[in-house]
Amino acid sequence: MAVLDIRNLIYWYRTRRGAVHAVDNISFKLEQGETIAVVGESGCGKTSTANAILRLLPKNVERYEGEIWFDGQDIMALGNEDFRKQVRWKGISMVLQGALNALNPTVRAGAQVAEPLIVHYDVDRDEAMEQAIAAMKRVGLPQDIARRYPHELSGGMKQRVVIAMALILKPKVVILDEPTSALDVMTQTNIINLLKEMKAAEGLSYIFITHDLGLASDLADHVAIMYAGEIDEIGPADHVFVHPKHPYTGRLLASVPRLRSEDAPEFIPGAPPDLTRPPPGCRFHLRCPVAFEKCGWVAEEFVDRLRLLQATTQGKEGFPRFSEVEARGTQMVVLRADSDSPETLAASFSEFVKSGRETNPFLKSVRSVDAKTKAVAVTLHEGAPPPLIGEEWRAACWLVQEATAHDTIPA
Numbered sequence: 001m002a003v004l005d006i007r008n009l010i011y012w013y014r015t016r017r018g019a020v021h022a023v024d025n026i027s028f029k030l031e032q033g034e035t036i037a038v039v040g041e042s043g044c045g046k047t048s049t050a051n052a053i054l055r056l057l058p059k060n061v062e063r064y065e066g067e068i069w070f071d072g073q074d075i076m077a078l079g080n081e082d083f084r085k086q087v088r089w090k091g092i093s094m095v096l097q098g099a100l101n102a103l104n105p106t107v108r109a110g111a112q113v114a115e116p117l118i119v120h121y122d123v124d125r126d127e128a129m130e131q132a133i134a135a136m137k138r139v140g141l142p143q144d145i146a147r148r149y150p151h152e153l154s155g156g157m158k159q160r161v162v163i164a165m166a167l168i169l170k171p172k173v174v175i176l177d178e179p180t181s182a183l184d185v186m187t188q189t190n191i192i193n194l195l196k197e198m199k200a201a202e203g204l205s206y207i208f209i210t211h212d213l214g215l216a217s218d219l220a221d222h223v224a225i226m227y228a229g230e231i232d233e234i235g236p237a238d239h240v241f242v243h244p245k246h247p248y249t250g251r252l253l254a255s256v257p258r259l260r261s262e263d264a265p266e267f268i269p270g271a272p273p274d275l276t277r278p279p280p281g282c283r284f285h286l287r288c289p290v291a292f293e294k295c296g297w298v299a300e301e302f303v304d305r306l307r308l309l310q311a312t313t314q315g316k317e318g319f320p321r322f323s324e325v326e327a328r329g330t331q332m333v334v335l336r337a338d339s340d341s342p343e344t345l346a347a348s349f350s351e352f353v354k355s356g357r358e359t360n361p362f363l364k365s366v367r368s369v370d371a372k373t374k375a376v377a378v379t380l381h382e383g384a385p386p387p388l389i390g391e392e393w394r395a396a397c398w399l400v401q402e403a404t405a406h407d408t409i410p411a
């Protein structure tokens with residue numbers, strides 16, 4: 001039985017610009033003694049996922065729904081008081097993002113580690129200190145560190161203190177939110193080794209949150225790739241990192257610099273979308289190099305792309321001569337020309353779509369081009385969001401479905 005089983009988790013924030021879809025219907029499982037790495041660019045919803053699991057809710061949470069099964073119990077069904085007593089820190093704990101810089105400078109390290117016991121469980125100070133020293137020993141810190149103030153500790157020691165804080169109530173699951181991103185490479189390696197040792201010795205289960213694929217591949221048994229509030233690919237780490245199925249995972253891997261390679265790392269063009277208005281269809285379609293008909297362009301995006309192309313290729317041969325372009329509803333674009341007839345414009349636009357589809361995937365969304373009395377109507381294919389396709393190893397990409405249907409894996 002999985003120690004943690006998350007089903008259809010939703011966690012949105014309310015803002016003046018609209019609801020931020022930070023975590024949008026994600027599901028994953030974590031087995032006892034295993035690590036799942038949650039990987040993705042900044043702003044894709046990793047920290048929000050962690051906060052949702054631990055029920056850390058800011059005032060502006062707009063939606064918080066789903067099931068979280070921990071040790072066979074749906075902890076979403078618990079009242080706040082029971083959740084605090086039974087689950088938070090005791091069952092599932094967390095090393096918060098940036099926690100080593102948030103240590104209280106005026107309190108000695110040992111007292112900070114002991115604090116959860118005193119605050120949450122009313123344990124007396126001496127016993128709490130004893131347990132704090134034991135927890136610090138588990139993370140490789142000698143006893144005298146307990147009496148030091150944070151400014152007397154190195155970055156690596158501070159991170160060990162923070163990990164000791166997360167372990168003091170002996171949780172089964174520890175969520176580590178970018179636990180090494182503020183550390184130098186050597187210290188980072190030491191902390192990763194410590195996490196591995198503790199996992200092997202104590203059967204701990206980790207959710208390891210990172211934007212660093214190298215670290216994820218070093219530590220993880222399973223990996224979930226997040227993009228724009230969703231999971232795009234999830235499966236055993238040795239599969240996902242070796243033969244990614246989702247184009248976004250492929251791009252992430254290609255963007256990692258390699259020591260002995262002459263090839264420059266590739267960057268992913270564009271930026272993650274605004275989560276108050278997640279793109280329709282596949283959320284990655286605006287940045288996807290292999291997007292095709294089904295991926296979900298809408299007229300407004302098409303018009304933006306076309307105008308951009310018009311501005312950059314102006315005057316070049318082969319670019320259709322239109323003077324106006326506008327979106328009509330979600331799936332229709334209307335073009336007008338000053339000089340050419342609608343028939344001439346429709347013919348040149350059709351030719352342009354045919355020859356430009358591979359370099360500009362958004363053109364693949366054109367379903368038909370029709371000359372009307374005064375203008376040209378371009379109708380777009382309707383897209384849909386791809387579900388996660390597969391069993392043990394799943395990816396949310398329509399290409400995976402096509403490949404399964406034809407019994408091949410996409411390159």
Ligand SMILES: Nc1ncnc2c1ncn2[C@@H]1O[C@H](COP(=O)(O)OP(=O)(O)O)[C@@H](O)[C@H]1O
Nearest residue numbers: 013020022041042043044045046047048058275
């Ligand atoms: N308290 C908040 N109120 C409104 N929006 C938030 C809040 N916290 C995070 N967000 C937004 O939610 C999205 C996901 O953020 P986050 O979970 O921190 O991503 P990550 O950890 O992957 O960088 C981002 O668009 C971020 O701006």
Ligand code: SF4
Nearest residue numbers: 282285288295397398
């Ligand atoms: S469904 Fe697949 S091919 Fe289409 S945009 Fe998304 S990732 Fe790219």
Ligand SMILES: [Mg+2]
Nearest residue numbers: 046047048097
């Ligand atoms: Mg974060």
